[in-house]
Amino acid sequence: MSTHQGLPEQAPTAADVRGIIAKRDLVVDLIRTACVVLVVFVHITMVGVAADEGGLRVTSPLQELPWYVAATWIGQVMPLFFVVGGFASAVGWRSTVARSGADGSPARDWVATRLVRLYRPAVPLFVVLALGLGVATAVGTPPELLAEVAFGIGSPLWFLAAYGITQCCVPFMVRLHERAPWRTLGVLLLLAGAVDAVRLATGTAEVGLLNLGPVWLFAQQLGFLWADGWFARRPKVLLLAVAAAAYALLVPMTSIGLWAPDMLQDLNPPMLPLAFLAIAQACLVQLVHAPLTRLMRTRAALGTVFVLGRDGMTIYLWHLPLFIALNGVALLLGAPFPEPGSGVWWATRPVALVVLLAVSLGIARALRWFDRPLPRLVPTTDRPAWPVVAVAAVCTIGPAFLVMQAHLSFGVAVVGAVGVPIGVWLLSRTAPARSVRQI
Template structure:
């Protein structure tokens, strides 16, 4: 049996699924709303202080819904399965196409942010707020680096899915259990980062089952997931919040934990359970607008926050009121309105870079495709670690992204004597994974 037949035998002509599209848009909207709402900001004339409104006692329970990374990876798994099966071409060519869509919109972000700290510093912007904004802009790219692992592994993961079914996420789940046992048993915190693979690939794998129509008993999945999370938090070493909070001894996100995997199961079960209601929502116009802009919104919503913070907090000295107080609630709509105006201006300038330029048809090999993945991944990790603060790191990270993009154009042109394999069909804008992040 050929690889294409093996991977596509369940639903070789899987159509687009509006539920997956809506999950992505919901995830992006919630990420933006959360990132714009939770900062607690103050400026003393030299330093910008940053807190988190979700650190308010008792509010952590909100993060069991507002931490949407599980839904994003689940939707990503479904989207990758749909895209790969529809492509009906070679795996390296499909990977090259996905890498171009992932890396291309990052170039204008780097083109603005590499010189911007130098320019603003020369204009007298205080050093510490400027460095904070520069670093956080890059740190939010961590999700793309992790998602790149899932994209690169998708052809192999789909083969495992076709052959072993539920045993694949089960093994990944056991890997997450073993990782946490070793981490907490030995005190070696670095061991926990193995769960970047175990937790997020397990969630990504569930998207394959959804596409095949094999994700059933979702009410039981939701109850089991949230119930297990409650037990792990109540009787285990895990904090209640599913995002990192200031002053917390540990985080369920960095690295992800077994508690995060349990919440993931709960979220996915609940979302699929509600699917009949969700797909009946009148969202056609929203999806038509959001599809071509979703990556741009993700990449630029934090720069919008820094721009408004620079004017309101740093320049005019207006501090954030006590979270969830009357003043905070009264000022929240105005704050979101200012951010939306800046975001609309940024979209007008940068949404045009959402779509990568077309490239000539080439027979991309695995060496070039994997080399491109390594370069793009290395560039993302560099920017995640160093951000866009002045130095050589952001330049090196951007150079790696450019190198990866160039490698996706490698390979020889198809021979005229032999019919070339069908290249990967470029999915519609609304089918692409809208990326997300956690606070």
């Protein structure tokens, strides 16, 4: 979720702006940042805290609104994020191949650099979660309350597992895309439908976890098409028709009781409707690509995206723990809490968003050391061998997958606090290049 590559480290000058625009599609950065901010905003509107004579109450005002389900067809932006991730991955993979040389392994270089970039910011989070849940357990926090809080804090961590899996698959999936792009998309769509069919027929929810592959890889493949310029070459009328058809197909799909019309319910495990949502969103983005490009030529938009986007992963990982902590501090200080769902409560949501983003950015600055990318390989070095990379991938992706399956707990947090640093350390090591080893 970061926009490091190609962006200046200081406030952008006019020359910087021209240089950046010439090098990259800034709409990608805008969408990434907007998706993160929207996710944060949705979460703070789904948690309403009230403190009165009856004690502490937690409600979900957003989900109580009559138009909430319909809004998820627009506000569920995770399919679009994986599309955008596919675009960035295609560009990044080609760059990795170009600089790998004859003696290097671009696939190992890619997997190592992407997993470290994704999981290194998660190291302090898992450590803090393990310490916090351990202390809360030791002081006798009611297990039911602790489980509810841990569930809320851990809910966004599914993304680490899903995105980590898709990033590991990029070298192979790009190869499939180059050979048979439409056949690959069709197979992924069929696999997603087959997984859902088995899950629904057997009633075994765990089967749905298999769709972490087909659904999100399908969205990623659409991003590959975007990077190829396929969407840009299509007439706007066709893009609009495809988007309308995708949404039209969602109507019967979500009306027969097999899939929920609430697109957030279809998220974990991911289900087939999200693939059609990805199609619609990819087409709609291309329809507004020109005005978004003009927007990103303004210093205000570029500066905002730079400030928020470069710390996007840290903001995403920390916003819920920080939101819960800020509410706890406000309760201890006796701050007034407006009735959740009231006019005053909704009026304070933009303020809550700004405060939470500001605190998250402060945490990101304090933890900047953990947001370092791996340095590029020198000609005489290579990434660790595949068995080491595989072990490291399990160490990093595994804890997030456990959160998806068993929810966050003290034990799972400890696994993450131990496993993720080990995985990042393994991936950060280098080995002699093949030509050096042969000598």
